[in-house]
Amino acid sequence: xxxxxxxxxxxxxxxxxxxxxxxxxxxxxxxxxxxxxxxxxxxxxxxxxxxxxxxxxxxxxxxxxxxxxxxxxxxxxxxxxxxxxxxxxxxxxxxxxxxxxxxxxxxxxxxxxxxxxxxxxxxxxxxxxxxxxxxxxxxxxxxxxxxxxxxxxxxxxxxxxxxxxxxxxxxxxxxxxxxxxxxxxxxxxxxxxxxxxxxxxxxxxxxxxxxxxxxxxxxxxxxxxxxxxxxxxxxxxxxxxxxxxxxxxxxxxxxxxxxxxxxxxxxxxxxxxxxxxxxxxxxxxxxxxxxxxxxxxxxxxxxxxxxxxxxxxxxxxxxxxxxxxxxxxxxxxxxxxxxxxxxxxxxxxxxxxxxxxxxxxxxxxxxxxxxxxxxxxxxxxxxxxxxxxxxxxxxxxxxxxxxxxxxxxxxxxxxxxxxxxxxxxxxxxxxxxxxxxxxxxxxxxxxxx
Amino acid sequence: xxxxxxxxxxxxxxxxxxxxxxxxxxxxxxxxxxxxxxxxxxxxxxxxxxxxxxxxxxxxxxxxxxxxxxxxxxxxxxxxxxxxxxxxxxxxxxxxxxxxxxxxxxxxxxxxxxxxxxxxxxxxxxxxxxxxxxxxxxxxxxxxxxxxxxxxxxxxxxxxxxxxxxxxxxxxxxxxxxxxxxxxxxxxxxxxxxxxxxxxxxxxxxxxxxxxxxxxxxxxxxxxxxxxxxxxxxxxxxxxxxxxxxxxxxxxxxxxxxxxxxxxxxxxxxxxxxxxxxxxxxxxxxxxxxxxxxxxxxxxxxxxxxxxxxxxxxxxxxxxxxxxxxxxxxxxxxxxxxxxxxxxxxxxxxxxxxxxxxxxxxxxxxxxxxxxxxxxxxxxxxxxxxxxxxxxxxxxxxxxxxxxxxxxxxxxxxxxxxxxxxxxxxxxxxxxxxxxxxxxxxxxxxxxxxxxxxxxxxxxxxxxxxx
Ligand code: SF4
Ligand code: SF4
Numbered sequence: 001x002x003x004x005x006x007x008x009x010x011x012x013x014x015x016x017x018x019x020x021x022x023x024x025x026x027x028x029x030x031x032x033x034x035x036x037x038x039x040x041x042x043x044x045x046x047x048x049x050x051x052x053x054x055x056x057x058x059x060x061x062x063x064x065x066x067x068x069x070x071x072x073x074x075x076x077x078x079x080x081x082x083x084x085x086x087x088x089x090x091x092x093x094x095x096x097x098x099x100x101x102x103x104x105x106x107x108x109x110x111x112x113x114x115x116x117x118x119x120x121x122x123x124x125x126x127x128x129x130x131x132x133x134x135x136x137x138x139x140x141x142x143x144x145x146x147x148x149x150x151x152x153x154x155x156x157x158x159x160x161x162x163x164x165x166x167x168x169x170x171x172x173x174x175x176x177x178x179x180x181x182x183x184x185x186x187x188x189x190x191x192x193x194x195x196x197x198x199x200x201x202x203x204x205x206x207x208x209x210x211x212x213x214x215x216x217x218x219x220x221x222x223x224x225x226x227x228x229x230x231x232x233x234x235x236x237x238x239x240x241x242x243x244x245x246x247x248x249x250x251x252x253x254x255x256x257x258x259x260x261x262x263x264x265x266x267x268x269x270x271x272x273x274x275x276x277x278x279x280x281x282x283x284x285x286x287x288x289x290x291x292x293x294x295x296x297x298x299x300x301x302x303x304x305x306x307x308x309x310x311x312x313x314x315x316x317x318x319x320x321x322x323x324x325x326x327x328x329x330x331x332x333x334x335x336x337x338x339x340x341x342x343x344x345x346x347x348x349x350x351x352x353x354x355x356x357x358x359x360x361x362x363x364x365x366x367x368x369x370x371x372x373x374x375x376x377x378x379x380x381x382x383x384x385x386x387x388x389x390x391x392x393x394x395x396x397x398x399x400x401x402x403x404x405x406x407x408x409x410x411x412x413x414x415x416x417x418x419x420x421x422x423x424x425x426x427x428x429x430x431x432x433x434x435x436x437x438x439x440x441x442x443x444x445x446x447x448x449x
Numbered sequence: 450x451x452x453x454x455x456x457x458x459x460x461x462x463x464x465x466x467x468x469x470x471x472x473x474x475x476x477x478x479x480x481x482x483x484x485x486x487x488x489x490x491x492x493x494x495x496x497x498x499x500x501x502x503x504x505x506x507x508x509x510x511x512x513x514x515x516x517x518x519x520x521x522x523x524x525x526x527x528x529x530x531x532x533x534x535x536x537x538x539x540x541x542x543x544x545x546x547x548x549x550x551x552x553x554x555x556x557x558x559x560x561x562x563x564x565x566x567x568x569x570x571x572x573x574x575x576x577x578x579x580x581x582x583x584x585x586x587x588x589x590x591x592x593x594x595x596x597x598x599x600x601x602x603x604x605x606x607x608x609x610x611x612x613x614x615x616x617x618x619x620x621x622x623x624x625x626x627x628x629x630x631x632x633x634x635x636x637x638x639x640x641x642x643x644x645x646x647x648x649x650x651x652x653x654x655x656x657x658x659x660x661x662x663x664x665x666x667x668x669x670x671x672x673x674x675x676x677x678x679x680x681x682x683x684x685x686x687x688x689x690x691x692x693x694x695x696x697x698x699x700x701x702x703x704x705x706x707x708x709x710x711x712x713x714x715x716x717x718x719x720x721x722x723x724x725x726x727x728x729x730x731x732x733x734x735x736x737x738x739x740x741x742x743x744x745x746x747x748x749x750x751x752x753x754x755x756x757x758x759x760x761x762x763x764x765x766x767x768x769x770x771x772x773x774x775x776x777x778x779x780x781x782x783x784x785x786x787x788x789x790x791x792x793x794x795x796x797x798x799x800x801x802x803x804x805x806x807x808x809x810x811x812x813x814x815x816x817x818x819x820x821x822x823x824x825x826x827x828x829x830x831x832x833x834x835x836x837x838x839x840x841x842x843x844x845x846x847x848x849x850x851x852x853x854x855x856x857x858x859x860x861x862x863x864x865x866x867x868x869x870x871x872x873x874x875x876x877x878x879x880x881x882x883x884x885x886x887x888x889x890x891x892x893x894x895x896x897x898x899x900x901x902x903x904x905x906x907x908x909x910x911x912x913x914x915x916x
Contacts, residue, residue: 038506057470085472157502
């Protein structure tokens with residue numbers, strides 16, 4: 001059988017130290033290659049879905065909505081409208097005669113039933129083809145019902161997940177600036193790019209609170225329409241994960257002059273550095289003192305607990321394949337903290353800049369890959385004799401069939417992995433899988449021993 | 450764009466519910482079913498002609514249930530293809546699947562997108578094969594079976610049945626009469642298919658089961674990674690299906706559909722028996738009765754004993770379940786079988802619901818329950834979970850029987866959910882649940898009774914150690 005690598009994709013794979021850096025990315029996925037990627041719609045759904053008091057209506061045939069029904073662990077401390085899966089479930093007649101009437105009636109029906117604070121209407125591939133006037137219908141319903149009804153231009157075929165992030169940011173940007181900013185502290189910020197998976201944003205909010213900062217809006221984990229409307233009153237935007245909400249931060253900087261900083265909440269180093277960066281921004285000694293205190297307290301309790309894991313895991317090998325590349329940076333460092341070596345790292349939608357940075361922080365021999373597929377991934381895992389693979393639900397069976405441990409670090413995760421405490425959960429999960437005795441019984445392992 | 454293009458699927462009937470919108474669908478989209486069916490054929494790769502998202506979403510959904518690698522290739526259409534047509538990408542995708550997976554068959558299903566832009570997939574495939582003929586590629590050229598599966602037309606079950614039909618249409622050749630029996634089992638679990646095979650073997654029958662997901666979606670761990678999992682219906686077997694002495698097609702609601710079984714009948718494939726899935730005592734009795742006729746021998750003692758033990762358990766457990774009220778939902782045929790079983794054990798199905806809408810659900814349920822139920826249950830096709838909650842809210846059910854997407858109802862009503870069918874995303878081993886045969890009934894009975902006992906125990910202020 002042919003080697004696993006498609007010749008068309010050779011320039012999307014880089015081996016650190018073995019060749020000068022060059023990396024092709026942001027391409028359309030190769031037909032027939034079983035990409036792990038999703039679509040534009042998926043990108044906007046990821047970002048907007050956690051807004052818990054909004055109605056999220058997927059305009060299209062049933063699948064697009066059914067497959068995204070409550071699949072992410074984005075928690076809400078209040079309303080849970082986001083956990084329902086609404087669809088116009090287009091039928092043949094709608095496709096022939098247009099889906100506008102159905103969309104209108106569905107929106108009115110759902111708004112009357114659920115009284116949301118706002119509604120997002122996602123367009124899917126088919127809507128892009130039949131050409132429904134989403135903007136027009138949304139405007140009409142918005143006027144009639146007196147709430148923001150926002151079209152999200154997310155036809156799946158119009159690019160990859162990144163384009164969906166952009167569509168989502170544009171949708172949010174329509175809300176920003178429509179509320180009052182009265183009473184917002186000068187020491188305030190918005191949290192961008194955190195989706196409160198397994199309650200992670202609550203961990204981060206707690207740090208900011210202990211630092212003496214006010215969080216105006218969660219964008220979008222545990223998000224509320226009202227908070228988004230007044231988000232332009234914050235002094236700073238703190239942006240996690242370069243991919244998802246960067247565009248929004250840039251738009252807010254342009255229109256409202258709000259500066260932003262990029263952060264990561266994964267791993268000890270990045271978490272601490274992120275908090276210090278935020279503290280530095282406010283140029284107030286009290287905040288910096290409190291930040292040091294927060295970091296100190298957290299580390300004092302964390303480090304002793306990490307030792308057991310570090311001891312057991314030292315020298316083991318890890319592979320990473322995640323959606324956005326930014327998260328991969330932190331994961332590389334987190335594995336290092338556990339004494340482990342990363343031998344493969346890839347993402348679905350990284351940019352050249354992302355991959356260049358990855359090449360800088362990884363060891364020689366590490367494979368860097370863009371928009372990979374099961375065949376490549378299995379061949380890499382085998383070649384590198386990996387002990388653990390970090391990915392999402394689609395990557396899990398690939399690891400397991402090869403007899404390799406696995407850690408779910410995607411949007412579906414149900415364990416919080418952010419923050420100092422998140423490092424502990426992460427270490428525990430890595431330990432629990434790598435150290436399991438089951439691998440010893442697998443035919444592949446016993447054959448090689 | 451030519452959405453009015455005629456397809457072999459029937460026009461979906463209007464939703465019987467009064468709502469325009471859908472909330473928490475109780476169905477999945479058509480190509481997903483087609484991909485599942487293709488997965489049950491030996492050395493086959495399912496291929497979705499459409500944009501990348503659909504394939505990825507479906508893979509993710511299927512993987513979460515089966516916990517197996519599920520490679521579904523996609524033609525990954527982008528914007529320009531959506532406008533100018535997807536032939537180029539389809540061909541490139543087929544080429545890539547051929548070279549990397551080396552399949553014997555590629556099952557191509559269309560998505561909403563490619564149906565709406567009007568891509569003529571059979572023609573593209575023919576061109577592809579011609580372009581590759583005469584180049585010395587003939588030997589490597591896999592069979593390519595196409596199925597039209599727009600999702601605005603029916604549910605995943607229509608996609609499933611249409612894919613099976615397309616396989617037969619494309620592969621079955623005139624064949625010599627044999628003693629084998631064709632079995633078209635519909636969408637069961639791998640455990641169901643394994644059990645069905647076991648029964649056939651015990652009867653001494655040679656059975657051609659299409660599709661056969663017993664290994665392809667529940668594979669063993671191996672020393673080497675298999676690009677395409679072993680197992681599935683051999684192509685050579687599909688070729689000779691029209692020579693079999695009879696065809697058994699599971700599906701109580703398939704009446705008005707142009708099914709694979711009917712097609713085989715017209716191709717000389719022996720007598721067609723369209724029967725319900727053998728779920729519960731009487732449906733299984735009926736099935737074994739048929740096998741006795743086809744095999745020309747009585748039911749093997751092993752299964753007679755299983756039946757006896759099932760009856761014994763029915764007696765032992767009857768009081769725990771009698772008079773309990775159940776809500777049942779899922780794929781139509783599964784709902785029919787489960788309802789029959791519940792009625793047999795004295796549970797009253799108060800609502801039987803499905804996202805599918807063949808129009809035959811009511812008739813099929815009445816047929817299997819009429820003599821058992823004092824009041825017929827409410828029966829609703831084409832519904833979502835919002836409808837189900839609305840209907841069942843006042844019916845005070847004691848338990849819910851269906852796939853795991855109904856969990857939020859169970860939680861809200863504080864009653865047990867007996868997980869059956871597909872998908873089961875919130876428990877382990879969902880794909881190993883056995884629904885069919887005496888053994889399946891036995892296992893379902895145990896689970897139902899234990900769920901009821903657990904609830905009773907939890908609710909009891911005393912917490913009895915004997916129940
Ligand atoms: S577009 Fe159609 S085929 Fe694709 S996921 Fe949506 S419903 Fe399914
Ligand atoms: S139809 Fe389009 S929007 Fe829907 S899942 Fe498929 S690619 Fe995404």
